[in-house]
Amino acid sequence: MSGTGTSSPEEKAALYRVGDWLIDNRAWVSLVTIAFTAFMAYEAAQLQMFTSFGELLPYTHPFVAVHNKYSRQFGGANNITIMFEVKDGSIFTKETLTKIFKATQVVDVLPDVNHDQIDSIGHRTTRYLTMQGGSISSPPVMRRPPVTQKDIDSIQNIVHYSENIHGILVSLDDKAALIRANFHEGRIDYRQIFYDINHKVIEPFQDENTRIWVAGEPRLYGWIYRYSNDVFWILVVTYCIEWVLRWMYFHDWRGSLRPTITGLLAAIWGLGFINMIGFALDPLMLVIPFLITARAVSHAIQMHDRYYEEYQKNDWHKRKAIVAAFAELFVPTFSGIVTDALGVLVILLIPVVMLQKLAITASWWILAITVSEVLLNPIVYYYLRAPEPEMVILREEGMFKRFMDRVTDLTLSVPGRVVTIVFWASVAILSAIFLRGLTIGDPTSASPLLWLDSPYNQSHTRIQQFFGGVEPLIIVVEGREKKALQEPKALEAMESFQRYVDGDPDIGYSFSLADIVKSINMVFFDTDPRWGVIPEGVARIANLFFFYFAGSPPSETSKYLDPSYTNGHVTFFCRNHQGDTVARIIERCRDYVSKYPSDKVDFRLAGGLIGVTAAANEEIVRNDILMNVLGLVTIYLILLFTYRSFAAGIYMLMPLIVSNGFVNAYMSVRNIGVNLHTLPVVTVGIGFGIDYGLYIVSRIIEEIRVSGNLYDAVKTALCTTGKGVTFTAVTMVMSTMFWTTSNIRFDAEMGALLAMWMGVSFVASQTLMPVLILIFKPKFIMREIPRETARAGAATA
Amino acid sequence: MEINFSNAGIFLILFTIAFILMDEYIAKPWRRARLERLAKTDPKVREALEVAARVAAREKGAETD
Numbered sequence: 060m061s062g063t064g065t066s067s068p069e070e071k072a073a074l075y076r077v078g079d080w081l082i083d084n085r086a087w088v089s090l091v092t093i094a095f096t097a098f099m100a101y102e103a104a105q106l107q108m109f110t111s112f113g114e115l116l117p118y119t120h121p122f123v124a125v126h127n128k129y130s131r132q133f134g135g136a137n138n139i140t141i142m143f144e145v146k147d148g149s150i151f152t153k154e155t156l157t158k159i160f161k162a163t164q165v166v167d168v169l170p171d172v173n174h175d176q177i178d179s180i181g182h183r184t185t186r187y188l189t190m191q192g193g194s195i196s197s198p199p200v201m202r203r204p205p206v207t208q209k210d211i212d213s214i215q216n217i218v219h220y221s222e223n224i225h226g227i228l229v230s231l232d233d234k235a236a237l238i239r240a241n242f243h244e245g246r247i248d249y250r251q252i253f254y255d256i257n258h259k260v261i262e263p264f265q266d267e268n269t270r271i272w273v274a275g276e277p278r279l280y281g282w283i284y285r286y287s288n289d290v291f292w293i294l295v296v297t298y299c300i301e302w303v304l305r306w307m308y309f310h311d312w313r314g315s316l317r318p319t320i321t322g323l324l325a326a327i328w329g330l331g332f333i334n335m336i337g338f339a340l341d342p343l344m345l346v347i348p349f350l351i352t353a354r355a356v357s358h359a360i361q362m363h364d365r366y367y368e369e370y371q372k373n374d375w376h377k378r379k380a381i382v383a384a385f386a387e388l389f390v391p392t393f394s395g396i397v398t399d400a401l402g403v404l405v406i407l408l409i410p411v412v413m414l415q416k417l418a419i420t421a422s423w424w425i426l427a428i429t430v431s432e433v434l435l436n437p438i439v440y441y442y443l444r445a446p447e448p449e450m451v452i453l454r455e456e457g458m459f460k461r462f463m464d465r466v467t468d469l470t471l472s473v474p475g476r477v478v479t480i481v482f483w484a485s486v487a488i489l490s491a492i493f494l495r496g497l498t499i500g501d502p503t504s505a506s507p508l509l510w511l512d513s514p515y516n517q518s519h520t521r522i523q524q525f526f527g528g529v530e531p532l533i534i535v536v537e538g539r540e541k542k543a544l545q546e547p548k549a550l551e552a553m554e555s556f557q558r559y560v561d562g563d564p565d566i567g568y569s570f571s572l573a574d575i576v577k578s579i580n581m582v583f584f585d586t587d588p589r590w591g592v593i594p595e596g597v598a599r600i601a602n603l604f605f606f607y608f609a610g611s612p613p614s615e616t617s618k619y620l621d622p623s624y625t626n627g628h629v630t631f632f633c634r635n636h637q638g639d640t641v642a643r644i645i646e647r648c649r650d651y652v653s654k655y656p657s658d659k660v661d662f663r664l665a666g667g668l669i670g671v672t673a674a675a676n677e678e679i680v681r682n683d684i685l686m687n688v689l690g691l692v693t694i695y696l697i698l699l700f701t702y703r704s705f706a707a708g709i710y711m712l713m714p715l716i717v718s719n720g721f722v723n724a725y726m727s728v729r730n731i732g733v734n735l736h737t738l739p740v741v742t743v744g745i746g747f748g749i750d751y752g753l754y755i756v757s758r759i760i761e762e763i764r765v766s767g768n769l770y771d772a773v774k775t776a777l778c779t780t781g782k783g784v785t786f787t788a789v790t791m792v793m794s795t796m797f798w799t800t801s802n803i804r805f806d807a808e809m810g811a812l813l814a815m816w817m818g819v820s821f822v823a824s825q826t827l828m829p830v831l832i833l834i835f836k837p838k839f840i841m842r843e844i845p846r847e848t849a850r851a852g853a854a855t856a
Numbered sequence: 857m858e859i860n861f862s863n864a865g866i867f868l869i870l871f872t873i874a875f876i877l878m879d880e881y882i883a884k885p886w887r888r889a890r891l892e893r894l895a896k897t898d899p900k901v902r903e904a905l906e907v908a909a910r911v912a913a914r915e916k917g918a919e920t921d
Contacts (some may be wrong), residue, residue: 291864298868302875310887312879319872375911448911449891449904456900 074389078382078437085438092435096324099331106334108287110249110280110341114412115675115735122674126666129535129628131173137242138668139252139275140529141166141260142235142522146268149233151215156181157204158264159236165259166240170251175618176241180218180228184618187221188582188607195582195606200224222578227568230525237526242277253281272518274529276668279506280342282515286802287342290349293801297794301356304790308459309363310450313443318359320439324431325355329424338416343508343736346798346809347421347743353794354399354750355428357787358392361754362436364783367451377445381437391757392433394701395750398694400425402749405689406739409682411675417739460782467777470826471770471833479830483717483823490720497723498732499683500638500676507732508805528567528632532669534560534648536572537661538625544660545601545624550576550593552657557629559651565640571629572619579603629662636672638732645673675735683733687719690745698749702756704839710831711752714823718748721819722812731808744813748820751784752828759832760843767844769836773829781825788821 081088116123143150143159150156163181167174178185186197200218205211218229229236242252256273265271298319305315329348333340340348365388370380403425406418454460469475509515522529536544536553543549554573561569577591580603584590594600604624608616620627633644645665652662665673694715695708702708722744731737758780762772795817798810832840895902 288859291859291861295859295864295867299871302871306875306879311884312876315875316872375907375914447908449901449908450887452904452907453891453901 071386074386075382077389078385081385081434081437082378082381082441085441088435089438092324092430096327099328102331102334103327106330106340108284108340108342110283110343110413114416116671117410117674117678117735118412119410120674120678122665122670122677125535125663126533126671126674129533129626129666131243137247137276138531139166139240139242139256139273139277140522141238141240141256142272142274142518142525143238143264144235144270144272144521144525146270148268150229150236151211151218151233153205153211155236155269156201156211156214158269159238160201160204162260162264163238165255166238169240169242169255171242171247173241173243177239178228179238180214180224180236181238185224185228187217187224188578190582195579197607223570223574227526227570235525237522237529239529247277247280249277249280250284252277253285256281272521274515274519274522278518279508279515282509282513283342283803286509287345289801289803289806290345293797294349297797300797301790301794304786304793305360308360308454308786309367309446310454311446313446314363317363317439317443318356321359321428321432321435322352322356324435325424325427326352328427328431329420332423332427333420336419338420341413341417343803343805344413344417344739346806346813347417347739348424349798350743350795350813351399351421351424351428353791354425355432357750357791358395358428358432359436360787360790361780361783362388362392362432364780364786366440367446367454368779370445371448371451371455375445375448378441380445381440384440385433385437387761389433390701391753393429394697395753396425396428396432398697398749398753401693401697402690402745403739403743405686405693408685408689409678409738411678411735414735414739421743459786460778463778463782463785467774467781470777470830471774476830476834479826480834483827487717487720490717490724493724494720494727496727498638498727498730499679500636500641500672500732500734507734508736508803510802510804510807513802513804523634526567526632528565528634530633530636530669531667532631532633532644533666534629534631534670535663535666536627536629537663538627539659539661540625542601542624544572544620544627545597545604546659547593547595547597547600548657549659550600552655552660553627553629554593555655556648556651556662557631559655560629560631560644560647563644563647565634565644567632567634569629569631572627575607575619576600576603579607628666630667631669633669636669638676641669641673641676644669679733679735679738683738686738687745691715694745694749701753702839704837706837707756707839710828710837711749711756711824713831714752714820714828715745715748717823717827718816718820719745722816725815726812729808731812736805737809737812744816744820748816748824751788751821751824754780754784755824755828756832756840759829760840763840763843764845769833769841772840773833777825777829784821784825788817792818792821 116126141162143155143162145152145155150159159179160181163177163179166172166179167177167182175184180200183199183202185200187200188195188197190196200221201214205214215233218224225231227237228239256278261271261273302315302319305318306312308314326348329351330340362384366380366384369383369387370377373379373383400422403421404418406414406421409415470479506516506519534556536549536556538544538546538549550573553571557569557571557573560566573593576593580594581587581591583603594603616622631644633640648662648664652664664670691712695712698708698711699705725731726733726737755776758776759772762775763769766772766775792814795810795814798814799807801807801810891901891905895905
């Protein structure tokens with residue numbers, strides 16, 4: 060093999076011919092590109108932004124199967140919790156109870172709400188047990204807003220004597236009351252729900268004495284949609300700053316414009332493609348398209364830098380310079396793009412629809428850079444005026460160039476090599492120590508998607524303070540025969556399971572059919588607590604159910620059990636969804652199921668927010684390491700084909716492995732958990748880090764073919780291509796850092812993480828990799844020394 | 857004013873046009889004047905300007921031909 064470490068002289072000559080051909084056929088190539096871009100722009104304009112909760116779930120996980128099967132009946136993960144808190148007095152006043160009643164009516168008509176899954180003292184499905192005319196009945200707590208003091212006292216008494224209400228829907232100090240509603244999963248209109256809650260619940264019912272707090276997944280996504288416009292601020296600021304930086308680097312506007320054209324074309328094609336295949340943009344994934352565009356710009360900067368260099372080398376002949384820049388950079392640019400695309404495609408292996416969609420769209424978008432950057436390059440340059448020769452000459456004498464020379468001399472000197480190796484070895488060891496604390500799942504009780512002081516997290520925390528657990532874990536109890544849940548043994552198993560799992564300190568409270576049966580039985584005996592037990596006979600239990608459910612429509616009873624009395628559920632309301640809490644509670648459930656199997660019922664794990672969170676976390680544990688390994692293996696294979704060397708991949712992956720370790724250690728120290736949202740971002744980072752190494756190694760090979768001296772080749776590569784790499788890395792790190800200003804904490808932290816990823820992999824590519832090449836003199840580079848030079852060297856020796 | 861896709865896009869297009877005009881009609885003449893001033897004392901700058909003049913003449917000749 061010879062050439063730029065990547066292509067033979069024949070292949071290189073072919074690339075020169077392709078460059079010439081593109082310029083000769085520029086008119087129709089431009090026409091086709093413009094027409095296709097216009098079509099894609101039309102498609103991109105139709106693109107919508109939404110999140111589908113179902114697409115966030117790992118569909119192959121058994122928990123998700125249980126969740127999907129029973130969520131409509133027993134409650135899903137899309138719950139909204141609205142808390143009315145009074146400053147003075149209690150909620151038992153005419154005004155507050157009327158507000159709660161009316162707000163409940165509003166919630167009952169929200170779009171996509173499950174009308175049978177609303178819990179509030181103002182809702183028809185919240186009932187209490189009473190003896191009327193020698194029989195048990197279960198009327199709603201409030202049929203209408205209270206009118207007299209007697210009505211208010213009656214409601215207060217009912218609440219205080221109902222175990223399923225006091226402490227659950229009304230706080231124990233009577234200062235707060237909850238309205239809890241579940242929404243049908245699918246394509247929920249989070250924006251509309253957010254708007255309705257603000258304008259139909261908070262605005263009309265909040266006053267000086269009444270504060271309304273709202274939490275839950277639909278509200279969380281509502282806030283994320285609200286903040287998603289931050290992306291436009293970030294886009295505007297980074298665009299302007301990058302323009303100025305590129306202008307300062309290239310000393311003319313063409314240096315600013317050319318990368319913009321590449322980024323814009325790729326973005327239009329990428330967004331258009333997303334719409335064409337029927338996908339939508341997820342507001343939490345906006346950081347990824349931004350990064351892809353940044354990569355497109357970054358490749359363009361490399362090309363533009365090379366174009367300047369070739370313009371000078373080719374005695375200021377524009378066309379020759381264009382073709383030479385195209386031919387010389389084709390292989391590293393193309394390899395870089397393919398590596399990025401395939402690195403992202405690895406995400407396809409995660410069985411989560413949203414991530415799979417992301418893998419497909421991001422890969423296409425990255426591949427679109429091939430056309431916008433590589434193939435259109437000669438044509439765009441042809442139409443643009445050539446740079447001013449005096450600026451091309453003088454920028455080579457500039458401060459930045461001198462800085463690069465000095466730093467390269469220091470790094471490549473013998474003491475510099477020692478310092479470099481010791482430094483990166485220390486970084487690797489420290490990273491390995493710290494990354495052991497990396498959390499899977501959410502590390503805090505609040506939502507990690509938003510900042511701790513965000514209105515959402517403040518609401519979440521406030522509700523937790525009054526009611527403890529609000530995040531449901533639903534364990535479905537499947538009877539082995541019809542009417543199994545009328546069997547005392549089945550109910551006893553439910554109760555026993557409930558008490559066992561209740562032992563976890565992060566369970567706020569729990570609820571099951573066994574609780575209802577015990578309450579009804581007690582009411583039959585004048586609410587004597589001694590009778591708060593599960594009756595012994597099947598007939599007795601069947602009777603209790605009959606009395607309790609007789610006055611309720613089937614849609615209301617279905618939230619407790621199915622009409623055939625076969626399937627029911629035990630629901631635990633957990634205090635938080637931290638990764639370790641979820642894992643511990645699920646383990647407790649599994650532990651009970653394996654230790655105490657029942658011959659009447661089976662416990663099916665698990666639905667509700669905690670159930671699906673557990674499924675996602677388990678999927679991450681399975682896929683996190685796999686993603687990283689597959690990402691690195693993919694890159695290694697591409698490097699193997701590009702450089703036709705087994706060693707090339709090892710040298711070039713070294714900076715990536717160090718960066719990956721460093722970023723994971725940072726996540727561990729900063730308490731950033733790995734979750735379904737962070738997983739693709741880190742995987743994308745792996746693919747992007749390789750580009751720096753590709754450009755530098757290709758240039759080393761190119762230079763060694765001329766000079767025949769490894770040190771000189773490395774030095775020249777770092778001072779020429781390395782200069783472009785440095786500029787690219789600095790601008791990319793800066794622009795990615797702007798994400799830290801986002802109101803969406805997830806985007807901000809991902810911005811910081813990716814900036815760190817690119818920063819560390821850049822420094823390692825610029826220091827560690829060249830030092831390793833100088834020390835170990837790899838064959839895939841040394842074999843490129845021209846034979847005459849090698850022979851002369853051997854003779855001298 | 858709330859920023860959105862449309863007004864962000866319009867702003868960026870206007871920014872790009874304004875920046876190009878600024879470079880062409882303000883920065884470039886200023887740069888040129890500065891280099892000509894520096895050329896009196898700095899041989900490297902003088903040499904660079906001579907190259908630029910030679911290339912410009914060649915391009916002009918090519919256009920005339």
